[in-house]
Amino acid sequence: MAEISMKNVSKRWGRVEGVKDFDLEIADREFLVLLGPSGCGKTTTMRMIAGLEDVTEGQIVIGGRVVNDLEPKDRDIAMVFQSYGLYPNLSVYENIRFPLKVRKIPAAEHDERVRRAAEMVDLTALLDRRPAELSGGQRQRVALARAIVREPTVFLMDEPLSNLDAKLRVSTRAQIKNLQHRLKTTTIYVTHDQIEAMTLADRVVVMSGGIIQQVGTPTQIYDNPANTFVASFIGSPAMNLVSGRIAGGVFEAENIRVAGLPTGHDGPVTLGFRAEDVTLTPQAAEISAPVYALELLGDASMVALRVGEDLVNIKAAKDYRAQIGDSVHVTLPAGVCHLFDAETGARLTPDA
Known part of the structure; x- marks a missing residue:
């Protein structure tokens, strides 16, 4: 089970407050989207969940375990970033396999898990290629497969479609939605694109100035915006x-x-x-x-x-x-x- 509980979480750097009293319960297997303009605190919130930023105040609980003081590697999460972060000298196969080697997963399991992850994102025919031989959409799918192969309890995705053109964005968006449905893994997705939020999310958290403006299903937020900021966004x-x-x-x-x-x-x-x-x-x-x-x-x-x-x-x-x-x-x-x-x-x- 991978419920996530954020209890009055805040993040400050001196007098600058990036996130203020963030209070939210995320259900197991939920696809939650953090939505807002640049600088609203959505990426900072995700980085605190990942352990890449320390929490100034409040508590983060993943699967019933307080993780405030845990290292990122001990939180059982996998991240997909805006930048693909692939190793140019490694093949697609080795890029996907890399997290298994780092986490010392028994070598006997590697091939099956790599090929299963590659099949989920239609990369089986490209396993021998290097990243330079791939399109932007294919590289993003390698990054997705590298996260899938971990079999984590939580996926964190930080604007993973930003570098893709409009047509690829649509097809990759559908692939992410289908993947999350099949994998049934709790997913938190950060974006400034309200179309991505509306099409992907079970629930959307609209943020501005580090504060939650509204939480609800895409339909609830569209039909009944809590304020003029949400209505205009x-x-x-x-x-x-x-x-x-x-x-x-x-x-x-x-x-x-x-x-x-x-x-x-x-x-x-x-x-x-x-x-x-x-x-x-x-x-x-x-x-x-x-x-x-x-x-x-x-x-x-x-x-x-x-x-x-x-x-x-x-x-x-x-x-x-x-x-x-x-x-x-x-x-x-x-x-x-x-x-x-x-x-x-x-x-x-x-x-x-």
């Missing part, structure tokens, strides 16, 4: 956020008026809605504004409008056409709207 495009005022359940700002919203929050608020939850219409509606830009995406058209002081995106049919400056109308039902506190950014509307 999750989704492609991100949730539209419009500053305005609400009174008696009616939100108003320049070019927008939405009635039927929850009462009890009179005053300045931020209203949020997703691009796919609204509809362009020929009649006057909740939003009436000029077209700021039009982007053709292949499967859809993205229409940008200036609403108050904010730009909002509207997802339209792929054959929709308009000129910059054209006045358009958008139906915005109250039921798809989210309200956030204008000062703190905290969610005001209840979860759907």
Whole structure:
């Protein structure tokens, strides 16, 4: 069993606080993604789990054992980094085998374990090659196989797809998801890419400034963001956020008026809605504004409008056409709207 418990974990370097009161329970076999922008503390959190960074305060427990004072080699974890870290003078076979030699696994087991790991990531035909003869995607698969061959209780993956092009990212992402399902190993994955987080994770931990902003399934975080930071970070495009005022359940700002919203929050608020939850219409509606830009995406058209002081995106049919400056109308039902506190950014509307 490889449950991981992080109890009020903090990391400081002098006055600089990289992670603040990180408190989280990670279930056995769970695929957990730490998501956030650069400098948010996600990699530092992973490095503390790995033992590569000391914990300033708090406790980390892996499989019922406190590991704060254990060396990385004694934590039974395997890491996959952004840089492949392969030995250029060794073959693929020897690169995969290397952790077994270091950990003094009986030599009689090496060949079977190396070939089994290589087969899982489709490297069997490449075992005799050197890293220089491989593509970026193949090198990343060698790094994955090297982690798999260890048969650890926990996998830690730090932005492993960052060096791959868009097409390889998609295929390797699917491979990682399938591998974790087959291996049933607790996995913690660090990324700044919200698409990776949404497609891979059982649960996502959204971080900013070293603090957990929200923890939940991808659906929970997408449908019910805890604050404007999460709302603006999750989704492609991100949730539209419009500053305005609400009174008696009616939100108003320049070019927008939405009635039927929850009462009890009179005053300045931020209203949020997703691009796919609204509809362009020929009649006057909740939003009436000029077209700021039009982007053709292949499967859809993205229409940008200036609403108050904010730009909002509207997802339209792929054959929709308009000129910059054209006045358009958008139906915005109250039921798809989210309200956030204008000062703190905290969610005001209840979860759907």
